[in-house]
Amino acid sequence: MRPNCWLLLFLIAAACEQHEPAAYTHPSAQFGTVDPTAGTGTTRSISAKFSALDLKLLYDRLNSAGFQKRLGAYTCGDPPPKIDFTVSIFEPAEYQERHVLIQPRPYPSTSGRERCLDFGLGYEIDKEIQALDRGEPINYHYHDAHTGSELPPYKPPPPRQPVCDCSKRDSNEEWVN
Numbered sequence: 001m002r003p004n005c006w007l008l009l010f011l012i013a014a015a016c017e018q019h020e021p022a023a024y025t026h027p028s029a030q031f032g033t034v035d036p037t038a039g040t041g042t043t044r045s046i047s048a049k050f051s052a053l054d055l056k057l058l059y060d061r062l063n064s065a066g067f068q069k070r071l072g073a074y075t076c077g078d079p080p081p082k083i084d085f086t087v088s089i090f091e092p093a094e095y096q097e098r099h100v101l102i103q104p105r106p107y108p109s110t111s112g113r114e115r116c117l118d119f120g121l122g123y124e125i126d127k128e129i130q131a132l133d134r135g136e137p138i139n140y141h142y143h144d145a146h147t148g149s150e151l152p153p154y155k156p157p158p159p160r161q162p163v164c165d166c167s168k169r170d171s172n173e174e175w176v177n
Contacts, residue, residue, distance in 0.1 A: 027089055027090055031088075032084070034103045041101050041102055041103035042104075043099045043102070044102070046089070046133050047134075047136055047137060047138060050098075054132045059087045068080060068083065071083070071117060071120060074164060075117055083105065085103065086102075098138060100129065104121065108121060116169075119164075123159050123160065139153040140153070
């Protein structure tokens with residue numbers, strides 16, 4: 001057989017090999033009923049100290065009546081929808097930081113009348129994560145693409161509460177800052 005044919009056969013055999021699913025498809029801990037591969041959600045990087053117990057506390061807090069009530073601050077006087085949350089921890093992998101996947105159902109729209117709720121939900125989730133995660137950010141040894149120097153671990157800034165101008169809610173203008 002020609003060398004090119006051997007190379008082609010090798011490539012086909014390599015492509016057909018069975019591989020383990022990506023780490024993202026297997027949470028190390030989960031609370032709630034939504035399949036973590038089901039789509040919409042939001043992620044937050046977490047420290048190595050953030051545990052399954054912390055995840056359970058996050059799940060309980062997000063699904064609490066108090067948290068649901070706080071979301072009313074972002075609905076321009078409308079009653080907030082009842083949102084159910086599923087939370088999952090994903091461990092670091094080659095192209096994946098250790099993170100929590102938060103899956104609200106229903107998920108508020110990022111535009112239109114729910115835009116403020118979407119931003120408010122992100123803010124409230126950030127507050128809960130920062131209250132529970134007491135560890136230092138993980139150093140993934142990222143490097144600056146321009147200089148090659150190692151970057152310090154990323155520490156998220158304090159959450160910023162959105163400001164919503166409800167008088168512009170039904171206009172074509174931006175109404176959430």
